[in-house]
Amino acid sequence: MDKLALKAYGKINLGLDVLRKRPDGYHDLKMIMQMVDVYDDIIITKTDRKNEIIVATDKFVLENEKGNLAYMAAKLLFDEFDIHQGIEIKINKRIPIAGGMAGGSSDCATTLMGINEMFDLKLSKEDLMKRGVKLGADVPYCVLGKTAIAEGIGEILTPLPTPPSCYVIIAKPPVSVSTAFVYGNIRPDEITKRPDIDGMAEAIKNGDLYKMSSLLYNVMEDVTVPEYPIIADIKKMMIENGALNSIMSGSGPTVFGIYDNLEKAENTMKLLKKSNLTEQLYLTKFIEN
Structure with a gap:
């Protein structure tokens, strides 16, 4: 598989409570997360430039963004599984940036899932969620998707059925x-x-x-x-x-x-x-x- 196109869905919080500040500086939360049909396009393509991970914005300005969550997701799996194939990740943004909809986390989670599929790493959803929490508190939910209660810093997840149609x-x-x-x-x-x-x-x-x-x-x-x-x-x-x-x-x-x-x-x-x-x-x- 040389090219893979995926959708990274945004989320909304149907309810969000901040329970307490933790000794580690994070906050314990309790919330209900819901994915909506507003998404970024994530297109992962193999290149002939070995050991190079390139991230491209929707304006197709190529950036080797080491702080970008999609880059970090790819790098995490490449390092763990000793992958040397070059790839380019193109991101067409629709989810509001810095808008409270976990756009960066969803791009990250979708990249994890895409790399897993493209290189046949055979990681389960739970495996990807465990790795995702190292990159961001919302990443495990974005791997799980759909509807869920999220607790802890957001990584303790309990799936729920889809809410009624609206x-x-x-x-x-x-x-x-x-x-x-x-x-x-x-x-x-x-x-x-x-x-x-x-x-x-x-x-x-x-x-x-x-x-x-x-x-x-x-x-x-x-x-x-x-x-x-x-x-x-x-x-x-x-x-x-x-x-x-x-x-x-x-x-x-x-x-x-x-x-x-x-x-x-x-x-x-x-x-x-x-x-x-x-x-x-x-x-x-x-x-x-």
Whole structure:
């Protein structure tokens, strides 16, 4: 196999709670992660340049990015399995960058899966998840995919069934948020409202879209929204125009809204396009199990 084309799907957090800061500086989390049909293209091609891993952006500017997560994923497996074949990894970005949708982690996870397939390494999904956590907390989930409760730093995963069918608007405002800033300013012991993650998981298992939507909540909004009020403006527009609920994904600033009606979702898309609130906008659905 000389060439492989894959999709790296973005995620949203249906619920996100920050429980405590750990002695190692990370935070213990409890959240429900859901993949959506917004994806980056990952195209891996063998080259005749041995021992060289090249990463190309969607503008096809070749970069030997040693800090790039896709590069790090390939390098990890190449080193472990003593692979000397040259490869080029082209990434066509659609997932908002620095948007709270784990785009880099998904590119990383998809590269791990692609290298495993291309070179017939015979690693199981669990094997790849164990390696992925060395590269990023969201990488194991992005290997697992679909719908899951995530605990610990995000690496302890419990699969869930796909939530009921609905329409999802993804809206990225024209700002970027530093994940380090959000984690550096969140105070878990001062959080007064928390999401009911267990209740949401039960609603998903019961196929109850309306109960699930009523429980959407992200404690990171306590930090991000005061710094970037445009997030609240997008949420307000979604809810006023038919969203069952709307919250920020991850550390932000991407916002999503859940709709049970396509006409309402399409109308909201038109309004958001006319506004100056977004730079990336998608009407999509959940990735199903």
